[in-house]
Amino acid sequence: MPHTTAHQGQLAPERTGEPCVLLKLGEIVLKGRNRRQFERILHQNIRAAARETGVPVDLCLRAGVIMARVADGTLRGEAGRAEAAARLAERMRDVPGIVRVCQPLRVARTAQAVVDAAVALTADKDGTFAVRPRRRDKRFPLTSAELAVLVGREIQNAHGLGVDLRHPDTEVFIEVDTEEVFVFTGGLPGQGGLPVGMSGRAVALMSGGIDSPVAAYRMMRRGLRCSFVHFSGIPLTGPESIFKAYALVRGLDRFQGRSRLFVVPFGKAQQALASSGADRLQIMAQRRLMLKTGAALANRLGGSALITGDSLGQVSSQTLANITALDDAVTLPILRPLIGWDKSEIMAEGRRIGTLAISELPDQDCCTLLTPRRVETRARIDDLRRIEGRLDVADLAEELAMSAQEYRQ
Ligand code: ATP
Ligand code: MG
Numbered sequence: 494m495p496h497t498t499a500h501q502g503q504l505a506p507e508r509t510g511e512p513c514v515l516l517k518l519g520e521i522v523l524k525g526r527n528r529r530q531f532e533r534i535l536h537q538n539i540r541a542a543a544r545e546t547g548v549p550v551d552l553c554l555r556a557g558v559i560m561a562r563v564a565d566g567t568l569r570g571e572a573g574r575a576e577a578a579a580r581l582a583e584r585m586r587d588v589p590g591i592v593r594v595c596q597p598l599r600v601a602r603t604a605q606a607v608v609d610a611a612v613a614l615t616a617d618k619d620g621t622f623a624v625r626p627r628r629r630d631k632r633f634p635l636t637s638a639e640l641a642v643l644v645g646r647e648i649q650n651a652h653g654l655g656v657d658l659r660h661p662d663t664e665v666f667i668e669v670d671t672e673e674v675f676v677f678t679g680g681l682p683g684q685g686g687l688p689v690g691m692s693g694r695a696v697a698l699m700s701g702g703i704d705s706p707v708a709a710y711r712m713m714r715r716g717l718r719c720s721f722v723h724f725s726g727i728p729l730t731g732p733e734s735i736f737k738a739y740a741l742v743r744g745l746d747r748f749q750g751r752s753r754l755f756v757v758p759f760g761k762a763q764q765a766l767a768s769s770g771a772d773r774l775q776i777m778a779q780r781r782l783m784l785k786t787g788a789a790l791a792n793r794l795g796g797s798a799l800i801t802g803d804s805l806g807q808v809s810s811q812t813l814a815n816i817t818a819l820d821d822a823v824t825l826p827i828l829r830p831l832i833g834w835d836k837s838e839i840m841a842e843g844r845r846i847g848t849l850a851i852s853e854l855p856d857q858d859c860c861t862l863l864t865p866r867r868v869e870t871r872a873r874i875d876d877l878r879r880i881e882g883r884l885d886v887a888d889l890a891e892e893l894a895m896s897a898q899e900y901r902q
Contacts, residue, residue, distance in 0.1 A: 509613040510598030510606065512575040514561040514582045515668075515675055517593040519685045534716075535559070535590045535688040541750050546584045548577045555670050556629050561585070562599070586681055587747045589714045590688035595666070597677035602669070604635055604643060610676040611644045611665050612651045618678075620662035621655045622648060628669040640667055684714060689749040692716030695828065696791040697800040698783055699723045699754070701737030701856045704802025704831055706745060706848040707839050711830035712800050713748050720794050721754045722787050722897065726857065729760035733856035739900055740851045746902040748846075755790055755897035759783075762893060763863055769883040773869040776810050778880050781822035782890060788823040789894035796825075803829040807836065809868040818872040 518535070536552055539561065543550045549564035563577045578596055585594045598614065600606035615622060626640040635643065644667065645656055654663075668675040697709035699721040709719050723738035735756050746752040763779055771778040787799045803811050803819075810819070820827055831839055843849035 510600035510610040510676065511562070512578040513563065513597060513599045513675075514578050514585060515595040515597050515677070516559040516561060516585055516591045516683070517595070518557055518559065519590060519592040519683075519687075531590065531688060531691060532559075534690050535588075538588055538590070538688050538690070538750070539585065542584050542588050542747075543581060545750075546580050548581045550581065558668075559591075560599070560675075582681075586683050588688075589684045589686040589716070589748060590691075591683035592685045593680050594683050595675075595677050595680035597666075597668070597675035599673050599675055602633060602672075602674055604640070607640065607667055607674050607676055608644055608647045610674075611667070612647055614676060614678050615648050615652055615654065615663060615665060618652070618654060618663045621657035621660075622663040622665060623656065623658045623661035624648070624665045624667065626667040626669070630669055630671045633669045633674075640669075684748065686714035687716030689713050689716060690718045693798075694718045694720070694791075694794065694796045695798040695800050696787045696794065696796045697721050698787055698802075699738050699741060700802070700858055701734040701741070701852065701854075702802065702858065703836075703843055703849060703852040704804060704807075704839055705800075706741045706802075706852065707842045707846070708800055708802040708829070708831050710745055710748060710842075710846050710848070712828055713745070715830075717798070717800070717828075718749055719745075719752070719800065720790070720796060721752065722757060722783075722790055723754060724757050724759040724783050724786075726760045726763065727758045729763070730857040733854075734858055737851055737854055737856050741848055742900075743902055744847050744851060750902075752902045753794075754900045754902075755894075756900065757786060757893050757897045759893070762889060765884055765889070766880065767863045769880055771880050773867055774872055774877055774880060775863055776868055777815060777818060777872045778877060780810055780819055781877060781881070782886060782893070784819060784822045784827065785886065785890035786893040788825050789890050790897065791825060793894065798826045798828050799823065800828045800830070802831055802839075804831045804834055804836070804839065809870050812870045814871040815869075818874050818877055821874045821877075 551562045551564050553560045561581055563574050582594050582596050585591055598610040600610045624641040624645045626637040628637055648654055663678050666677050692715055695717045697719045699705045713719055721742050725735050742752050742754045766778045
């Protein structure tokens with residue numbers, strides 16, 4: 494990646510430095526090939542996300558950080574560049590693989606330039622401050638301690654702020670790099686995790702409920718690119734659950750981009766299972782058919798796992814015995830990131846990522862159709878296979894996958 498190491502040109506002519514975006518990378522324990530892959534995929538994802546903002550960027554890799562500069566010549570003036578950098582920074586907070594997003598001024602490697610930027614950045618601050626210098630490049634003429642003393646004294650002189658190294662109101666970070674120095678206050682958390690795509694692809698089973706979007710998000714964050722499948726009770730139910738699934742996928746799309754949702758009309762297949770005597774096993778037989786259909790889709794899309802929002806014991810289909818019977822339905826691994834989560838924890842996460850409000854809209858889930866009076870909590874695999882045998886369920890799953898209607902974001 495020559496563009497990551499090449500010299501990045503002149504500093505922009507702003508008085509106190511060039512507003513840019515500094516992205517701190519997670520999982521820095523990664524070594525060698527994994528690390529290069531991490532960086533390569535993250536670069537692609539950052540570029541794709543940046544494109545949506547309309548801000549042209551130059552990306553440069555430094556040790557453990559990526560610097561995103563607003564490309565030269567496209568925006569004039571300090572205000573335009575600062576506004577573009579802020580827009581870019583906000584968008585980067587949703588890109589998995591980035592742990593922290595900062596908005597520094599990028600200045601020349603001189604003590605005076607650092608002082609000017611630090612004084613400018615603290616002009617509107619009150620209370621106390623601390624200077625936190627760090628040298629990624631040790632060839633800088635001042636030590637970290639010398640920098641802290643120098644910059645601290647100048648900020649005090651300029652604004653009369655007090656120093657408090659333990660609990661300051663404002664931290665002034667100075668990061669000395671090979672080509673430049675970054676000076677900033679604050680910074681915001683990113684998503685952390687791994688870049689989407691680094692772990693391959695999977696198909697997420699997406700109801701209109703609370704759990705499945707959170708489950709998909711957690712796996713995206715571990716580097717899986719997700720396609721989504723939703724089973725609608727149509728024509729036996731209304732289309733509301735489809736609208737919800739679509740809205741949920743749309744909400745999650747900002748974490749990965751280019752999301753695909755497949756909607757499977759499932760009502761008739763549910764009736765067929767009921768007619769073949771599923772009875773107390775109706776829910777379990779439906780869930781197995783969903784998984785088999787998901788596996789058929791995964792096969793078509795190059796996915797190597799399924800994702801569900803199962804949480805141990807939360808509902809009757811999620812007892813250990815029933816989970817075992819669900820695993821038996823497909824050869825693909827079924828990833829259940831929420832298996833050990835309480836409902837309150839899942840809801841808090843759904844609120845944080847913005848899916849909860851959509852999940853809570855009313856709809857009629859296909860699972861509420863044809864629900865038996867008593868639900869089996871210890872389904873026997875043999876019984877389920879017998880019901881499926883009467884229906885030629887492998888073909889049915891293929892047909893359902895073929896009948897899926899695709900919605901792209
Ligand atoms: P959720 O809140 O995700 O709907 P839930 O607590 O309601 O979960 P179930 O209804 O048993 O639990 O569903 C368990 C999992 O099965 C869901 O998390 C989802 O992955 C999958 N699933 C259930 N119904 C559907 C559906 N209609 N379409 C797609 N996947 C579904
Ligand atoms: Mg549900």
